[in-house]
Amino acid sequence: MATEVQKKAVGAGTDWWRGAVIYQIYPRSFQDTTGDGLGDIKGITRRLAHVASLGVDAIWLSPFFTSPMADMGYDVSDYCNVDPMFGTLADFDEMIDEAHRLGLKVIIDQVISHTSDRHPWFIESRTSRTNPKADWFVWADPKPDGTAPTNWLSIFGGPGWEWDGVRKQYYMHNFLISQPDLNFHNPEVQDALLDTVKFWLDRRVDGFRLDTVNYYFHDKQLRNNPPMVYDTDGAGMETDTNPYSMQNHLYDKTQPENIAFLKRLRALLDTYDDRMTVGEVGDGPRSLKTLAEYTTGSDKLHMCYTFDFLGPAFDAGYIRKIMTTVADTVSEGWVCWAFSNHDVIRHVTRFIETPEEQDRVAKLSISLISVLRGSICLYQGEELGLTEAELAFEDLRDPYGIRFWPAFKGRDGCRTPMVWEAKAPHAGFTGGSTTWLPVPNEHAARAVDVQERLATSVLAHYRATLAFRKAHASLVDGDMAFIETNQDLLAFTREKDGERLLFVFNLTRERQKFTLPARFASVTPLDMPGFVSRLENEAVVLDAVDVFCARV
Structure with a gap:
């Protein structure tokens, strides 16, 4: 007997993002045009023809905003400018012109749950308890014994609070100490952030990928998180690399007030034509429920994605379980699927059992995800069947990987430079002498120019499979x-x-x-x-x- 999975949503087929194929670009690793070993906006423009040739509908750019780069741009110090390492606003405008000429929509990251500690808002906020932005971040007094206000933890290790000697208070940070959390309970903060969204809408951006979209609000009562209850008596705890997963995060994220803000955000986007949002939901076992809450109706997010397909499981039972759970949970909303992105081990490495099956698994993976119900995100390099790069500790740039080495090697292995020309220095990524991360020889051997000449290559397979998807409206x-x-x-x-x-x-x-x-x-x-x-x-x-x- 058939089990139905996701009824057709109202208006299906009328919105470009519904069922779209989105190609994620990690700007510092895509193409360098200045010789400094770091990718840039002009490099993206130069290589857009390759992206368009895949048959995708849109690109998603990881952060390129002004930043001290403590977390590779996810620590923003100016939401309305391009960091000089990537270029200028004029470069961005030229890039969006070329993308639109090629028929590609442009989606950019919005990292608004937190800022850099070098953002002018935080610099002012930490000067006193009475300045105009004193309440723009999450500040709290210590407990009588001087310890942090709650037991909340940082995803990047250690407490989720940092002491500030000037204010004599703690500030909250879900990520690095240098990434203080904004106080969304303050309407002025919401207004300021929506103004930054409007800035990019006016620059003709087509959509926003909302980083950590369920992290915006915290519990105003500052209640402690309870421990995570495992299926058996503590089973699994000893295998956790990060103590963060040992808490049930009831109070430091996914608060009910978030719904009202998402409605404000959607109302702004609805004043423009054909714009969209896709939210990143990281909420453990509650992720699909949260996804449903954030996408149900037409007044919040257009779609969301979770981490369900970003782990090691690649078997029929697991995929069926996730898809049927979506059917039971997400009755009206829309889901975006991905096997790889900038935060996880590349899926070919996760899914293969022997090196000999690398190409076949790479091909079957895109064949599968392209026929599941939902939109899909592809990550740069997966169209070449790239595996995770093996890096030495001294090569790491990711603070998360450095913090948890050697139990976890971090995210740099999926962020190495894109390979364009097998015989060129650094595989054509840069004309300079160095690259910010090494280019593995095994990646260079699979460069775009090599695969362009092979009818049976993974690259050719991606193009043919995405064309197959577009040829059948049911997909x-x-x-x-x-x-x-x-x-x-x-x-x-x-x-x-x-x-x-x-x-x-x-x-x-x-x-x-x-x-x-x-x-x-x-x-x-x-x-x-x-x-x-x-x-x-x-x-x-x-x-x-x-x-x-x-x-x-």
Whole structure:
């Protein structure tokens, strides 16, 4: 019996972001045009033709704002300017002109849960308890014994509070000590942040990726978080690299007041044509529930993504579980899926069992995510089948990786420079003598110019698969229903406007057969790019890491 997954939303097909394919660019690692070993805005403009050739709908730029770069730009000191290492506002305007000429929408990161401690707002706020911005950040008195106001922790390690000797108070920081949290309970803060959003809307930005969107508000009563309750008596705690996961974060994020702010943000965007938001929701086991709350209706976020597909699991049972949970939880909202981004180990490394299957797993991964219901994000370099780079400790730049080394090697392994020309110095990323992170030899061997010449390359497969997705409206925003199988196979249909497609994925390393349900009286095999759909005596035949597709 089929299990329905996500009913068609009202207005489906009328919004460009619904079912869109978004390509994430990490600016400092995409293309350097100045020779300083750091990517820049002009470099993005130079390489946009490559992005457009993939068949994507939009680009998402990780932060390029003025910043001391303690957290690679996620510590903003000026929301309305480009950091000189990336270029100028004029460079940005030229980039958006070229993107729009190529038919690409432009989405930028908005990191508004916190600022850099060098932002003028925080510099003023910390001078006294009575200055005009004294209440713009989360300040609190110590406990009588001098300890922090609550037990809240920082994701980057240690307490989530830092003492300031001038104000003789603690300030809250969910991330680095140099990233103080803004006080969203203050309407002036909300107004100021919405003004920065308007600045970029007026520069013709098409959308915003909202970093840590459920971290905006904190509990005004400053209540302590309880411990996380595990399924068994403490099982799993000993494997946690970061103590942050040992708390149930009831009070330091995901507060009910956030809904009203998201409505204010949406109301601003709705005064412009065709703009969108996609929120990053990191809320542990509550993430999908939070996603539903933030996307239900037409007055909050357009869509959100969670971390459900950014972990090690790549099996039929897990994917089905997540998708059916979405069906049960997110009745009206819209989801954006990704296997990789700038914060996690590249998915080919996570999913492969042997090096020999690198290309096949890379190809099947895009084939799978491209036919799930929702929008999708691709991360630069995944179209080349890149694996996670192995870096030495002395090469690390990520404060998170440095803090938790060697138990966790950080995020630099997925942030190494993009590889364009295999034989060029630094694989064509820069004409300078050094790069901010090393370019692995194994990455250079898979450069764009090498794969351009191969009809069977991962790059060619990405282009063909995204073209296949666009050729079938049911894959963009059609209905989805799962079909009962054994737990080794993932089978479902996508349907819209009289077209119904059947997909059966074998994510195992063994040959599998699947007997078609009797209701599929007429089946016409349809080869997906890179894979051959085979039927033998009305049974689907699948090799290891394989997919069958058919019209039914």
